[in-house]
Amino acid sequence: MSSRFRVSRRQFLASSAAGAAALTLPGRAAFAQSFPDHNINITIPTGEGGGADRDVRLITQIWKKYLNTDFEFGYYPGAAGQVGYEFFMKREPDGYNLLFANMGPEVIMLTLQNVGIQLGKDLVYINQTSSEPMSVFVGKRSKFQSLQELVDEGKKRAITCSVSRLPHPASIGMLALGEATGANFNLVPFGGGNPSAMAAITGEVDCCALPFANPITLGSEVRILGVFSDKNPAPDQSGDAPTVNSVFGTKLPELTSSRGFAVQAAAMEKFPDRIETIKKTCAQVLADPDYVEAVQKAGLPKEFIDPGDQQKAMSTAEATRELAEKYRALLTGK
Template identity: 25%
Template sequence: MKRLQFALAVFSLAVSVSASAQNFPNKLIKIVVPFGAGGVADLTVRMVAQEMAQSMKQPIIIENRPGAGGIVAANSVASATPDGYTLLLMSNGTAVSANLFKLKLPYDTLADFVPISTLGYFDLAILVNKNLPVKTVAELIGYAKANPGKLSIGTINRGSTQNLAAELFTSMAGIDALIVPYKGSPEVLTATTTGEVNASVEILSPALPQIKAGGFNAIAVTSAKRFVGLPNVPTVAESGLPNYQATSWNALAAPAGTPRPVIDRINKEVKAALAKPEIKARLLALGIVAQGGTPESTKQLLAADIAKWGDVITKAKILQQ
């Protein structure tokens, strides 16, 4: 009898979930963002969410829950009802956090989420103080080798994408450089301009105005392709380190167990929003290349970054408590 009751309960739940998926969405959707309001990631998801809300005729709210390397936000979504009404703004930072902390995370980054689609890719750049006598990546590497231990590279806090990109660069280039962590991007850019550090690795978005104003030199971008907004700036890969690539990205994800029809509907809406020329242009102005993906390709991206940055974290010995 107990087995029959259990089977009936499971069947009833399955029918309920199926019906709910067919009617999706029929109420407010919440997207939890592991960053503060006003940042580039927050602005990106708000642009896309606004378009999705209009198309789906349901309100979408953004809940900013920064802290603990994104763990607080991610954990709140991992434990949410898997019905598509609570989503996570996932990023390469989510992949980094999977290996960054000595303590075990309260969720499994790959098993407890269903990635839905990427939203955009954020290029990083290697920036150089104008008084440093280098104009290319090859010259920067040459300078570092000629002056062991004297090259300083600014990034934001240890374990950030910028910081790991710098660690990866020095490792692959075989140079001895001092990587200096700062509290935030404004401090990094100021230090690069004043010469407090010789160079820096920073996301393009906050750096673009000063790059265009000539405050410092952008000698390379870290992505696989040149950034369309700076067509004359080469990639690190084409500048002497052919296998180097470091890209920041963000994506939407749902709790594991969310019905596939719901995932597919959200994926469709994300891609439709990103395809709009005005959205592409607004994101490009922020240094973001709008690009959606399939749930499968987004999960592959997440898994690849977990492996890649885990290796960098181990080699750089920057595990955190």
């Protein structure tokens, strides 16, 4: 052995003691435990300017109070979210890469499409930030004044209904409504909430089905005909729109979508402390009055804020997966 690598026992003990002492110094300890020490990247599997983009920016503008860092956003729409998920899984699993998920449609996508990403094994939803039911609405100049009128027309001809993507709780709602009433709904995917809503406003389609926040933020430009929920959570902001089941006496399941953050399972294994920091500080954001105020200023009901931990988020995902399997034939035609 070369003398360069020969260390006496006394030298080893001395250097070990010095190293241990150095780690107890406040500055050195802070350096060793510093997270995050650079920007956090957030992958969004939809286009810029959509509902997920709006929501994640509302969160991150408050999150800076609790995490001393900046956030960078990347948008990867395509294949009902598959493009974004596949891109995210290739990112470094180090806690600096997060995915902001629209769990409803994206769990349906993972269930129905051959993506090769398993929830729990490959990817984990670590929290839940909001939840909202699905809704059906028309433009303000539409001849349809009620959901009953829309369904009656659907018994005579095919009603065109814009949706952001086919694998979506709103799609399940319209197909299940057609199955229950005998109405014929032809779903037309427009690749995002904004173009889907605009198609209804301009009359390009007869109606639109999207998460409830979309027509609420459009205000007088649209008329909300129904909500796929047991109860309308925002009657004052929706013209007291009825629930679909109350109109037809049906027993359609509640169709909601939750948003939240996800990480690669490998990140949880390698850097559990970092992921716990993400969870803890995000929970602080959702309880912050400044965040509630920001949500309301964006024209959204504060009732849509729905904080949940990893267990709740994964339970929500599992319930959606079961729903996708139940309506697989309607969604895929197989």
